[in-house]
Amino acid sequence: MNILFVRLSYIGGDILHATPPAARWIKEQYPDAKLHWIVTPSMVELLDSNPYVDGIIPPWERDEYEAHSKKLHIPTMWRMWWELKAKLEPYKFDVAVDVQGRLITGLVLLASGAPIRLGLGGTKELNWLFTNYKTKPSTDHVIKRYVEVAQLLKEAVAKQADLDTPLKTVDNLLEPETLNNVSANKMYHMDFHVPSKLHTWAEEQWKTIDNHTSLNRGEVEKPLRVGLVLGTSWATKEWPQEKWYSLIKSLQYRANFVCLGGPKEATQYKPLMDSLAAEGIDQIMLNMLGKTTLQEVGALIESCDVVVTADTGSLHIALALNKPVVALFGPTNPKLWGPLTGTFKVLVNDELDCLGCRKRRCPKPDQYCMSGIEPVRVKKAIFELIGDRNGKV
Numbered sequence: 139m140n141i142l143f144v145r146l147s148y149i150g151g152d153i154l155h156a157t158p159p160a161a162r163w164i165k166e167q168y169p170d171a172k173l174h175w176i177v178t179p180s181m182v183e184l185l186d187s188n189p190y191v192d193g194i195i196p197p198w199e200r201d202e203y204e205a206h207s208k209k210l211h212i213p214t215m216w217r218m219w220w221e222l223k224a225k226l227e228p229y230k231f232d233v234a235v236d237v238q239g240r241l242i243t244g245l246v247l248l249a250s251g252a253p254i255r256l257g258l259g260g261t262k263e264l265n266w267l268f269t270n271y272k273t274k275p276s277t278d279h280v281i282k283r284y285v286e287v288a289q290l291l292k293e294a295v296a297k298q299a300d301l302d303t304p305l306k307t308v309d310n311l312l313e314p315e316t317l318n319n320v321s322a323n324k325m326y327h328m329d330f331h332v333p334s335k336l337h338t339w340a341e342e343q344w345k346t347i348d349n350h351t352s353l354n355r356g357e358v359e360k361p362l363r364v365g366l367v368l369g370t371s372w373a374t375k376e377w378p379q380e381k382w383y384s385l386i387k388s389l390q391y392r393a394n395f396v397c398l399g400g401p402k403e404a405t406q407y408k409p410l411m412d413s414l415a416a417e418g419i420d421q422i423m424l425n426m427l428g429k430t431t432l433q434e435v436g437a438l439i440e441s442c443d444v445v446v447t448a449d450t451g452s453l454h455i456a457l458a459l460n461k462p463v464v465a466l467f468g469p470t471n472p473k474l475w476g477p478l479t480g481t482f483k484v485l486v487n488d489e490l491d492c493l494g495c496r497k498r499r500c501p502k503p504d505q506y507c508m509s510g511i512e513p514v515r516v517k518k519a520i521f522e523l524i525g526d527r528n529g530k531v
């Protein structure tokens with residue numbers, strides 16, 4: 139049985155949310171099946187070395203297609219779709235699984251030629267036209283919804299008489315309604331694979347600052363390694379720079395830091411980096427903004443004692459790597475998009491009734507949902523997760 143898995147992008151809510159439960163569930167239930175994943179080019183690295191993915195379809199330029207669709211460049215869109223269809227045809231897919239629920243992913247299902255097309259219920263953008271097996275509409279956590287889509291495969295295969303596909307009975311994969319905490323953690327936990335060579339690379343980075351003693355930290359036998367994920371894809375999800383500054387200052391005598399983010403953050407957070415450098419704190423900090431691949435980000439996160447992050451892809455990388463995480467949420471709902479398994483604390487501004495608004499531009503002054511999360515709360519959460527070390531909080 140050949141299966142096409144469709145989750146085109148982005149890091150957190152898309153690819154990593156789908157790697158564990160949905161893709162793993164399919165491969166463990168149907169070990170003889172071949173699961174191919176189609177993604178946009180920038181996400182290929184996330185799926186490299188994943189044991190539940192048998193192949194990655196040569197990437198499709200989803201962003202380019204959507205740019206043409208917004209301008210109604212119908213001939214170009216038509217040409218790109220036929221090119222995709224031609225690319226997928228040799229695979230002879232029996233099943234296509236869409237956990238994204240967009241018009242564009244529905245078009246990918248259609249291009250696959252698969253007779254069995256599984257998808258989410260309650261989708262918009264006419265996605266429902268392209269699926270013939272759908273889950274019930276749900277407001278549950280996105281990871282659980284992806285599992286429900288994957289589990290449609292049992293019913294679909296049973297009805298498809300020409301598919302000779304034995305179902306493997308896996309005793310430790312229970313139905314969601316019967317899960318206890320331990321089995322739920324196994325079923326819903328995300329996967330991220332760091333190549334072994336990058337473990338050594340990450341340690342080499344830390345060695346450049348681990349022995350620095352300029353901040354009179356004689357009482358600290360071994361500084362904590364704190365990962366700081368700066369910036370997100372939405373301005374409204376970002377924790378203000380002055381809050382990051384206060385948190386770093388409060389931990390400078392007992393921790394070393396690594397700052398993570400992309401090229402955008404390298405420019406955006408230069409004022410913060412300059413302020414810290416002016417006080418010599420850059421000597422105990424790895425500024426990796428805009429300098430890493432996704433797998434290198436994973437290696438650095440894996441080497442940390444704890445990670446502080448807003449709602450962005452590296453949050454889910456940290457959870458997949460079983461690192462303690464302090465997650466800061468505002469315009470997105472952590473019950474839908476936040477941590478589901480692992481060791482974590484979610485902090486929000488409890489005084490607001492507009493949390494989870496999903497607005498990319500905040501109508502309130504000073505982006506109040508995120509600026510209302512004080513650094514002292516974040517510091518307290520760090521030590522509640524990992525235990526107090528080398529003195530009081």
